[in-house]
Amino acid sequence: MEKQNILSADKVIHDLLPQKFGLRGKIWTATLIIICLIGAYAYFLQLRDGLVVTNMGDYVSWGIYISNFVFFVAISLVGSLITAIFRLTDVHWRTPLTRISEMIAVSAITFASLIIIVDMGRPERLVNLFAHGRLQSPIMWDVVVIGTYFCISLFLLYITLLPDIRIMIKAKEMVGKPFSKLYRWLGSYWKGTEAQEKIRNRAITILCIIIIPVAFCIHTVTSWLFATTYRPGWDSTNFGAYFVSGAFLVGAGGVVVAMYVFRRVYKLEQYITERHFEKMGRILVMLALLYLYFNVNEYLVPAFKMKKPEETHLSELFTGEFATLFWFAILIGMIIPIIIMVFKKGRRPLPMFIAGVMVVIGAWFKRYLIVTPTLLHPFLPKHDAPERYSHYFPSWQEWAIAMGSLAGALLIITLLARMFPVISIYKTLTDETPQK
Amino acid sequence: MKLLKNKSGSILFTLLLVGTVCVGQDSTGTEKKALQLNVSYYLPQNNIPYVLVTTKTKVDRKFIGVKDLKVSVYLNDPTDSNLIQSFQSNATGEERIYIPTSFKEVWDAASSFTFIAVAAANKEFDETKGEAQVTKAKIEIDTNRTDETKNVIVNVKQLQKGEWVPAKDVELKIAVKRSLGNLPIGDEETYTTDSTGSVTAEFKRDSLLGDNKGNFILVARTEDHETLGNIFAEKNVPWGTAPKIDKSFNNRSLWATSSKTPVWLLFMAYSIVIGVWGTIFYLVSLLFKIKKLGKTL
Structure with a gap:
């Protein structure tokens, strides 16, 4: 019996240790690097020539960059959902999902921080925000809370990695040389003693408690960047809850997609089981319904009153220039995934993967629809403005930078998955109710 | 008989119409x-x-x-x-x-x-x-004030045979001079002088904004009077309220500069930041503790 357990432990370690990239992995990584380089070149052009290379103007001063920023902030919220909320509510089946969600959170919040700098015409002036920042401005709150969330997410990922790092140091023949120095630098002091474990557990519990309000803050404050600005479509008291619910949905959708991909690529079917997809499917349906409820609130109430400035904005969304994109985002981002996942068959891995991809894509376009149409419909009438100011479509530089940032976030996840186990080996071995 | 009446009426109307058109045609042709x-x-x-x-x-x-x-x-x-x-x-x-x-x-x-x-x-x-x-004339404004009422007394005199005599039945407007026009001092639009050339009007505009000292200008005037023309007189009276100048611009507020952030916001923001970052620093200290434990082994 003891031998069987030891063999099982070896198998777990063998299965979950980070693996070298195969051909597909190399092609995937190279593709991401190329997209990132194109984005970097476009950003170089923007730095050299200024924001004139974008199609932003007097009215649409927040374009695809800010919608991308909101998307990254939203998806980063998943770290708190899966790790913190599931841990505090003692959800046992969370083990194979926590590391994935922590990696997504770290990569997303990194690029949320970067993309906001990209939106600045003079990025070197960022320092002025700290030198002369006004505490009254929600932008200042956002900078503070994003920085805080980044630190907490990184800390959470690191502290949960410590026992796995020890395992990887021990299994250096299996892991290979490339990262052995890094592992030693990161966690050679971890011996796994009872005293260390006790302190680590306390630290994780504190982190899980603190990350939830910070995560709520990060998305609420991001929503306040809009809601504290008097504009049609943003003038809402509901915006904080609306953003948080949307963030939970896209975060969970992102985890489902990553679960499916890692399961297939690393052959983790024994660890990320159909049961996990079934459970995540139920959560995703609940979150999609919740977000749909907030969407109904956000659009139905102003549409019922149809105040003049709101009317123009809503007409553009429902039947005008943005109607195709709007209904696409609603259907793909919420309604179709709900229909897929509400049935038991729809909560199997492949349909869940498709639903997850839909949720993520729908969420990206939803952020674009939150930012851009509102800016095109200001309360004050446009006066002596060129016709091109009444429309916005990102320039190739904007697309390249935005896609480069998305590729960058995926690259971070890919590299983290190459260096560290995507499922906690230590937790899988010690879990009271192992999933294997 | 009725038919005849109708016919004669129609003929008369036609003649008038033709006549009017003819006269109209003549006049447009030659007159300046x-x-x-x-x-x-x-x-x-x-x-x-x-x-x-x-x-x-x-x-x-x-x-x-x-x-x-x-x-x-x-x-x-x-x-x-x-x-x-x-x-x-x-x-x-x-x-x-x-x-x-x-x-x-x-x-x-x-x-x-x-x-x-x-x-x-x-x-x-x-x-x-x-x-x-x-006709040469002049207007004089006087005021009297009791505890409850403020009155404006206007005397109008005109020159007759070298002597100033009261001008009776002169229609006057008595008002307060404002930036974009004159505001009547009461419900009446105009006042008329009596046989003594005098009129007394009650001032009914309470809490009217004056200059920095609460003064404003009363105006009594005739407008296109047949013989007196347009004559008017003004008098400065301290019956207004001095404007309270809003000096809150330099106070601490949400729209002020960074050095004038409201205290409650400073308290809240710093409390949250200190609370959260204090916890993070505590967590870092726990990490160092773990490290120390690991090195002692």
């Missing part, structure tokens, strides 16, 4: 445009009088000023010796004429005058005359 030449007398603050001459004609149902019209203004008779001033009208069609000092003796000797303006004929207009008959 009609010119209005108005002469108004003004005496502000019982001080230096002047005459305002306006030239107007109707174009597209609107009265507009006539420019480049030669107009001469005379005192009493349209003779060269009585010529006060000649002028060429400007685009507004208005000209303010002051009485030259050479007319001082004539002016001081008489109580009543006639100002005559003559517009010379040109291609568009025939020669046109306008005149204003004026």
